[in-house]
Amino acid sequence: MVHLQICGVLYPGDAKENGKLLRLKQQFFLCSASLQDIIFRSKERKLGKGSWQWSEFPSKVAVQMNDTHPTLAIPKLMRLLMDEEGLGWDEAWDITKKFIARIHKARPDLESKLPSMRILDNNPQKPVVRMANLCVVSVHTVNGVAQLRSEILKSELFADNVSLWPTKFQNKSNGITPHRCLRFCSPELSSIITKWLKTEEWITNLDLLTGLRQFADNVELQAEWASAKMANKQHLAEYIERATGVSIDPNSLFDIQVKRIHEYKRQLLNILGAIYINKNSKEMSPEERKKTTSRTIMIGGEAFVTYTNAKRIVKLVNDVGAVVTNDPEVNSYLKVVFVPNCDVSVAEILIPGSELSQHISTAGMEASGTSNMKFALNGCLVTGTLDGANVEIREENGE
Numbered sequence: 001m002v003h004l005q006i007c008g009v010l011y012p013g014d015a016k017e018n019g020k021l022l023r024l025k026q027q028f029f030l031c032s033a034s035l036q037d038i039i040f041r042s043k044e045r046k047l048g049k050g051s052w053q054w055s056e057f058p059s060k061v062a063v064q065m066n067d068t069h070p071t072l073a074i075p076k077l078m079r080l081l082m083d084e085e086g087l088g089w090d091e092a093w094d095i096t097k098k099f100i101a102r103i104h105k106a107r108p109d110l111e112s113k114l115p116s117m118r119i120l121d122n123n124p125q126k127p128v129v130r131m132a133n134l135c136v137v138s139v140h141t142v143n144g145v146a147q148l149r150s151e152i153l154k155s156e157l158f159a160d161n162v163s164l165w166p167t168k169f170q171n172k173s174n175g176i177t178p179h180r181c182l183r184f185c186s187p188e189l190s191s192i193i194t195k196w197l198k199t200e201e202w203i204t205n206l207d208l209l210t211g212l213r214q215f216a217d218n219v220e221l222q223a224e225w226a227s228a229k230m231a232n233k234q235h236l237a238e239y240i241e242r243a244t245g246v247s248i249d250p251n252s253l254f255d256i257q258v259k260r261i262h263e264y265k266r267q268l269l270n271i272l273g274a275i276y277i278n279k280n281s282k283e284m285s286p287e288e289r290k291k292t293t294s295r296t297i298m299i300g301g302e303a304f305v306t307y308t309n310a311k312r313i314v315k316l317v318n319d320v321g322a323v324v325t326n327d328p329e330v331n332s333y334l335k336v337v338f339v340p341n342c343d344v345s346v347a348e349i350l351i352p353g354s355e356l357s358q359h360i361s362t363a364g365m366e367a368s369g370t371s372n373m374k375f376a377l378n379g380c381l382v383t384g385t386l387d388g389a390n391v392e393i394r395e396e397n398g399e
Contacts, residue, residue: 013306027069058098145368185348188228236353252294264365300342359384
């Protein structure tokens with residue numbers, strides 16, 4: 001029965017203790033299987049090519065940990081190296097430190113939980129392993145996922161550790177692949193960029209996009225760009241009608257927010273804004289409404305299985321959408337749509353058709369964000385909290 005529980009539901013609800021334990025077992029299973037597979041494949045590749053040297057292992061393979069539970073890879077690798085491979089503690093520890101790096105998503109709300117460099121919190125009521133501290137001690141490199149976050153790591157969250165290992169802490173801002181996030185999902189816009197830059201090398205070197213600035217006022221480029229955007233909007237409108245039954249106007253402003261449903265990501269604030277727009281529109285005369293910009297607000301994302309408030313936000317978006325869509329007085333000027341089953345493939349239709357996108361997470365809570373990069377790369381105006389990668393996007397794009 002245990003194996004059925006571990007494999008039955010990935011990331012079960014962890015609101016209760018048994019859910020937390022099941023999650024821990026799942027992550028241990030995933031870490032253990034991955035590490036054993038890495039070791040097996042490394043040895044397999046070495047067959048017939050000389051003797052196996054463990055000192056070469058970290059130069060051939062690397063592991064980057066991107067969350068709390070993968071920290072289990074540290075003690076698991078130590079156990080495999082010592083108990084299964086017969087290495088001593090010092091050699092196993094040296095290999096582990098060279099083999100593993102850590103991505104840390106610094107969040108001020110967690111700082112109070114890390115008051116020192118201590119790994120074990122010997123609370124007699126409930127002993128705790130401080131996973132973040134275990135990571136910092138054990139890995140060769142720690143990085144934040146945006147420049148702002150990396151500075152918080154060094155100046156606040158792990159200041160004591162920095163005093164011991166100043167070169168261990170780096171910044172590696174999150175990134176996206178232009179090939180997938182622009183060339184694949186918006187070939188029309190990609191072709192225009194290639195035409196005006198006279199090269200496809202921008203796909204692997206985004207710095208070349210600055211070459212478009214000299215053509216910013218060129219009416220021919222503007223017309224081609226608008227045509228590509230309209231083609232993407234029409235494609236998106238067709239998809240929305242198939243997926244939801246709601247007909248939307250490609251000539252309206254497409255205002256899109258696509259991300260995990262969470263209180264700190266503030267889809268609730270977005271839908272309250274839609275309610276406010278609807279209220280204002282209802283109070284206008286027909287002539288006044290004609291002077292406004294028609295807007296279609298689309299919100300998509302997944303709510304975690306036990307996250308009640310996230311599910312309530314999804315229901316509210318759907319309820320507001322139903323009210324607005326069925327109101328003949330305003331539905332020519334405002335539509336609200338919840339995009340169901342919003343996976344990567346759906347996002348590849350939504351993002352190219354976007355004109356305005358909300359990235360309004362509560363300040364201090366967004367480690368970096370990558371959807372903001374995808375929207376910006378597809379010629380969308382990003383409205384965002386000055387946090388995470390939004391800071392760097394503003395620096396690159398200018399104010």
